[in-house]
Amino acid sequence: MATIFVVLALVYASVPAFAVEEGEARKLWDTCLLKITPKCALDIIAYVFGNGAISDSCCHDLVQEGRLCHDTLIHYISDRPHLRANESQYLKKSDQLWTRCVSTSKIV
Template sequence: IVVALVCAFVPVFSVEEAEAKTLWDTCLVKITPKCALNIIAVVFGNGTLIESCCQDLVQEGKVCHDNLIKYIADRPSLIGRETQYLKKRDDVWSHCVSISKTA
């Protein structure tokens, strides 16, 4: 479900297709579909972060989080607000790291 949703958001990759597939395969297995959708809703909409998803996000890792959100933000219909999305991406990451340190 997540792969289909993310692929719908990201029809064209900014890197080689094989490299992108490896990234997706490596990153998406580290996060639950529920949490992936929640984080996408927070970054690209007005979703409310489910704090239990922070553990999944931190486990996924910053490189995966940064790259996956960047791929979505690079979509032509979203690129005009890319700076805003990348800031929200970083805010979500910082929040999740701070929560996971106190848990």
């Protein structure tokens, strides 16, 4: 199931019709996608939208990316019509991931 979400995320990110269109939001989106590796982005998506795992190094990258970038990515994906029904669950997992990654990054 996580594979489906990863594939969907890649498709949405690569198809211009799904891109964030507002100027400032678009700039933020484009900036955020450059701050972490594609593998870490996929791991984050798999964790939040499936049952994936995330490494400590990806946690570090996520924290370096910043909370605003993380929230932008998760909100953008969870706002898809077929995911909206479980959006609160995804946002909760997103918050849990952020808290875990912040605590992990403080140790490293």
